[in-house]
Amino acid sequence: MKEITTQQQRVLDCIQVYLNKTGFPPTRADICKELGFKSPNSAETHLRALEKKGFISIESGTSRGISIIGGSAPDGQAQDEYPIIGLVAAGSPTLASENIESKINCPNNFFNSNFDYFLKVKGLSMKDAGIMEDDLVAVKKTNEVKNGDIVIARIDDEVTIKYFNRKSEKIVELQCANEDYKDIIINLENEDLTIEGKSIGLLRKN
Numbered sequence: 001m002k003e004i005t006t007q008q009q010r011v012l013d014c015i016q017v018y019l020n021k022t023g024f025p026p027t028r029a030d031i032c033k034e035l036g037f038k039s040p041n042s043a044e045t046h047l048r049a050l051e052k053k054g055f056i057s058i059e060s061g062t063s064r065g066i067s068i069i070g071g072s073a074p075d076g077q078a079q080d081e082y083p084i085i086g087l088v089a090a091g092s093p094t095l096a097s098e099n100i101e102s103k104i105n106c107p108n109n110f111f112n113s114n115f116d117y118f119l120k121v122k123g124l125s126m127k128d129a130g131i132m133e134d135d136l137v138a139v140k141k142t143n144e145v146k147n148g149d150i151v152i153a154r155i156d157d158e159v160t161i162k163y164f165n166r167k168s169e170k171i172v173e174l175q176c177a178n179e180d181y182k183d184i185i186i187n188l189e190n191e192d193l194t195i196e197g198k199s200i201g202l203l204r205k206n
Contacts, residue, residue: 004053010035011046012055015066019111019201024129024150025066057204064130067204081105084118084136088159094152094196104136104203111201115140118203119152119161126150126161129177135204137161139197150199155184156192161199 004012014034018026028040028047037043047066050056059065086101088094095117104118118136129150131137137152145151151164153174162174162184172193174184186193 004050004055008046008050008053008055011043012050012068015056015068019068022148022150024131024199024202025064027064059127059130059132062128062130064128065132066130067132067135067202069204082115082117082138084120085139086120087122088154094154094159106138106203111138113140113200115200116197117141119159121161125176125178125181127178129163131161131177131199131202132204135202137199138201138203140200141197143195145195145198152196152198154192154194154196155186159196160184164195164198 011031014031015025017034018024018030026034028043031037031043031047032040035043047056047058051058055069057067057069059067081103082105083095083100084102084104085094085099088099092098101120115138117139119139121131121133121135121137124133131150137150139152145164147165149164150161151174152159152161153164154160155174160174162176165173165175167173170188172186172188174186176183
């Protein structure tokens with residue numbers, strides 16, 4: 001990859017911090033707010049430069065369609081191997097062998113939190129959160145989540161990735177990030193919902 005300027009590095013770091021903290025990338029307005037740019041055009045200029053140099057990819061038509069392109073680790077940087085989970089077989093544990101499509105090496109400190117596996121995204125229900133078809137979402141296994149987290153949820157035998165929103169003690173809403181899709185309302189009194197983990201970032205393999 002080509003070298004980048006100090007300002008471009010600040011933008012790249014800002015994207016990584018947002019991914020680490022929230023599981024999804026910043027908008028242009030977020031970047032302006034964090035870095036003190038006067039207009040979204042300034043952020044866009046740096047983003048396009050980073051894309052041209054191969055550090056990020058930008059998905060057109062979405063406010064958060066920015067992802068850092070995963071690459072090999074620098075010499076001497078420790079890596080671990082993580083499974084990539086595809087469509088989860090009904091009734092089977094997520095990490096069961098039949099659900100593992102392949103494995104991928106990723107630097108230990110690529111994200112700001114440890115994680116357990118990558119989930120390969122199917123569909124576009126989270127498009128406006130910058131999560132596209134075939135993206136690899138880094139998942140930390142936990143059931144301790146809060147409203148606004150992007151979670152991996154199992155509803156009966158179906159696994160999905162959505163925003164978590166607990167409406168009441170008995171009602172949980174799993175929210176899409178695409179107006180073409182409907183949110184899922186779960187009544188815990190008569191439906192089974194298991195939170196299997198939360199997103200702490202993503203990779204987009206080009």
